[in-house]
Amino acid sequence: MMCLPDVADDGALGTIQHECLSSEGGESDLQNYLAVCEKNPNHTGFISVKDFTVHHLPEGHRHHDLYEFIKATADLTVRVGVKMTSVKRPNVWPDKTGPYPFCELKGKTTFRCGSGELDIYEYKNGYGRDGHGHTEKAGFSYNSRYPTCPCENCLHSNAAKKIWWEVVLTTAAHVVFDDIEAKHTTCKLFYDQTDSDVKIFDKFSVLYVDVNKDACALKYITCDETLGKELYALARRRAELLEK
Numbered sequence: 001m002m003c004l005p006d007v008a009d010d011g012a013l014g015t016i017q018h019e020c021l022s023s024e025g026g027e028s029d030l031q032n033y034l035a036v037c038e039k040n041p042n043h044t045g046f047i048s049v050k051d052f053t054v055h056h057l058p059e060g061h062r063h064h065d066l067y068e069f070i071k072a073t074a075d076l077t078v079r080v081g082v083k084m085t086s087v088k089r090p091n092v093w094p095d096k097t098g099p100y101p102f103c104e105l106k107g108k109t110t111f112r113c114g115s116g117e118l119d120i121y122e123y124k125n126g127y128g129r130d131g132h133g134h135t136e137k138a139g140f141s142y143n144s145r146y147p148t149c150p151c152e153n154c155l156h157s158n159a160a161k162k163i164w165w166e167v168v169l170t171t172a173a174h175v176v177f178d179d180i181e182a183k184h185t186t187c188k189l190f191y192d193q194t195d196s197d198v199k200i201f202d203k204f205s206v207l208y209v210d211v212n213k214d215a216c217a218l219k220y221i222t223c224d225e226t227l228g229k230e231l232y233a234l235a236r237r238r239a240e241l242l243e244k
Contacts, residue, residue, distance in 0.1 A: 048192060049071070049074050049192045050192060050193060052070070052071070052074075053067075054067040065241055065244050068241055069238065069241040069242060072234065072237050072238040072241055073117070073238060074192075075189075075190075075234050075238075076117060076118040076119075076120075076189070076231075076234055076235065076238060077115060077116070077117055077118075077189075078115065078116050078117070078118060078169065078187040078188060078189045079113055079114075079115060079116075079187065079188045079189075079191060080113060080114045080115060080116045080169070080171050080175055080176065080185060080186075080187050081111065081112070081113045081185065081186045081187070081188065082111070082112045082113070082114075082175065082176055082181050082184060082185050083109055083111055083112075083184040083185075083186075084108075084109055084180060084181055084183075084184035085102050085105040085106055085107065085108055085109075085110065085112070085177075085181065086106065086107075086177050086178050086180040086181050087106045087107045087180075088177070088178055088180065089102065089103050089106055089177050090103065090211070091103045094211055094212050100174065101174040102174070109184075112175070114171060114172060114175035115171065116169045116170055116171035116175070116187060117169075117170050117171075118167055118168065118169055118170075118187075118189070118231070118235075119131065119167075119168040119170065119235065120165055120166070120167055120168075120228075120231045120232045120234070120235035121142055121165065121166040121168065122163075122165055122228070122232045123144055123149075123163065123164050123165065123166065124162065124163050125147055125148075125162050125163075126143055126144045126145070126146055126147040126148075127142075127143050127144075128141075128142030128143055128144055128166070129142060130142060130235070130239075131232070131235030131236050131238060131239040132239040132243070133236070133239075147162070148160035148161060148162055148164075149161040149162070149163070149164035149221065149223040150164075150221060151164065151221040151222065151223055152203070153223075154223060161223035163223065163225070163228075164221060164222065164223040164228065165221070165222050165223070165227075165228035165231060165232060166219055166220070166221055167201060167219070167220040167221070167222065167231065168207065168217055168218070168219055168220075169187055169201075169204065169217065169218045169219075169220065170215070170216070170217050171216050171217075171218075172214050172215065172216060173209050173210060173211050173213075173214045173215055173216040174214060175216065176204075176206075176209075176216050176218060177209065177211075177216070178206065178209060179205070179206045182204045182205065182206050182218050183203075183204070185202065185204050185218065186200055186201065186202045187200070187201050187204075187220075188200050199227065201220045201222075202220075203220065204218035204219065204220050205218065205219050205220075206218055206219075207219050
């Protein structure tokens with residue numbers, strides 16, 4: 001097992017700290033590492049999502065909208081699992097400050113996990129909108145070049161769906177480095193409790209990777225109406241709270 005608090009300075013965003021975990025035993029061993037965690041022994045200060053209340057916020061910040069925004073953000077925060085480390089990973093950070101995370105695992109299938117955040121986009125007949133209901137951002141239109149759902153099933157179907165959702169996963173580049181790793185990546189959400197209705201996505205494609213900013217974005221497409229509406233409602237809720 002390896003837990004890395006990796007620090008990268010991109011100049012524009014300042015210093016950002018990310019953490020990763022690698023496990024020879026795979027995802028099933030993650031709970032076992034709670035007992036041996038050196039950074040936060042026994043996780044005495046850990047507050048689970050279900051137990052988090054407005055009273056956990058610092059005095060002066062105990063506002064209902066802020067509390068609801070944190071909860072809404074948690075709903076769209078996911079665990080990212082990667083089962084392959086690309087042979088294309090560099091050996092050092094771009095600024096030569098130290099070894100690049102997991103460069104020693106190149107070509108290996110050691111399980112790694114990190115975290116990420118989801119943004120949801122809804123499409124109808126090729127016309128898209130984000131969680132704020134906007135159809136464009138900074139002059140960039142969300143409209144698709146596809147009039148129907150471009151998922152693998154619909155692309156080979158005579159009855160392709162006209163409504164679909166794009167799930168964009170944002171994480172660190174050292175968590176998912178390139179398309180090789182993206183093909184072996186899953187993200188898990190709604191996993192906070194043992195009886196949660198866990199959702200798992202895979203078959204991601206890379207939107208962009210910026211090693212200098214340690215940023216990565218992946219895309220997953222679904223035309224599952226129940227799932228799509230649920231995720232988009234969460235994105236709308238988060239956007240509404242952010243605007244307050």
